[in-house]
Each structure stands twice: as C-alpha cells, then as structure tokens.
Amino acid sequence: MTWLRALAAGGLSVVFPGAGHALIRDWTRALVFAGLYLSAVVIFLPTEQIAAAGSMTESMDLVTQETDTIGQFALSFIVLFAAIDATFRSLGFPPDSPSATDGPTCPECGKELDEDLEFCHWCTTRLEAPEDDEDEAVGTRSD
Incomplete structure (x- = not known):
C-alpha cells in the first residue's frame, strides 16, 4: 500500500506540482510547490497570448513556439523535483x-x-x- 501511495503522490505531482504533497497531507510543501509552479508559469509562459487564443490547439502551438529553453527547463525542473520529493516523502524518507x-x-x-x-x-x-x-x-x- 505504501508503494501505491508513493506512485500516486509522484503521479499527481507530475500533473500539478503540490497535488502529491496534498495527497500525503504535507500542506506546507503542497502550497510551496504549487505557488512556485504557478509563479514560473506566469513568468515563463506567454499567458496573455494564450488567453487570447481561440482554441486549445492554438494555445498549445503558442506554448511550444513562444517558450524559450530556459522557461521549459525551469518548469520541467519544478515538476520533476516536486514528483521526486512527493514520492520520497510518502515512502517516509528522510526517516x-x-x-x-x-x-x-x-x-x-x-x-x-x-x-x-x-x-x-x-x-x-x-x-x-x-x-x-x-x-x-x-x-x-x-x-
């Protein structure tokens, strides 16, 4: 059951950083990771252009074309770090x-x-x- 909980926490953190920590009831880390991710989205993604896009396909094209390498790295790093942290914390590490x-x-x-x-x-x-x-x-x- 612990492994299932760890996989669920890691998977939820990949979908939205902080959700995995909320699953294991680590509220402070959940708020920190969610806030960090949302801040990075506002900083690195062209949010005004995405809001003005007419369809989801057009929005995704804008994201892939307008986001620079550093922005993609920052968002990926936050997601990966949140997933790893939620997985290890749900397993009880560090003890x-x-x-x-x-x-x-x-x-x-x-x-x-x-x-x-x-x-x-x-x-x-x-x-x-x-x-x-x-x-x-x-x-x-x-x-």
Whole structure:
C-alpha cells in the first residue's frame, strides 16, 4: 500500500506540482510547490497570448513556439523535483528519528499523535490502546 501511495503522490505531482504533497497531507510543501509552479508559469509562459487564443490547439502551438529553453527547463525542473520529493516523502524518507518527538507516534506513518485519540489523524490507522491503560481502567471500574 505504501508503494501505491508513493506512485500516486509522484503521479499527481507530475500533473500539478503540490497535488502529491496534498495527497500525503504535507500542506506546507503542497502550497510551496504549487505557488512556485504557478509563479514560473506566469513568468515563463506567454499567458496573455494564450488567453487570447481561440482554441486549445492554438494555445498549445503558442506554448511550444513562444517558450524559450530556459522557461521549459525551469518548469520541467519544478515538476520533476516536486514528483521526486512527493514520492520520497510518502515512502517516509528522510526517516523521522523517534527521539525527535516527545509523545506517542503512529506505528504506520510515524507522525506524532495526541495521546487521547484512538486513530491516527494523519493516516487514519486505528490504534490499539496500551494494555496498562486498559488494566487500570478495568481496575477502577470494579472499585
């Protein structure tokens, strides 16, 4: 399932940079990559000519003819970097060190959790209650 999620995140980032990060709920990176890509589109593509074009075919001809090599490289680099980053992040790389978090972590995704939740709010994995807490809860009920 992790590989499928990684492929989906990478594929969505190829379609639109930032979408793969939104899939894995990395909102800051999603906004950064989407903003970076949209800024590059405005800077490097002839947006006014594309808006004035009569058809989609004419728009695509304008994009291929009017975009210089540096613009094509910049847009391709952003798309490629977003796809690679989303793929690796969905696989859990770089690994988060367990000493970095003070509280409990999810056994599936490794992100920090609230102690009173019964599921991970990041990946929706159902969490088992610790046995010590169940014994204490049962002991207090019978008193």
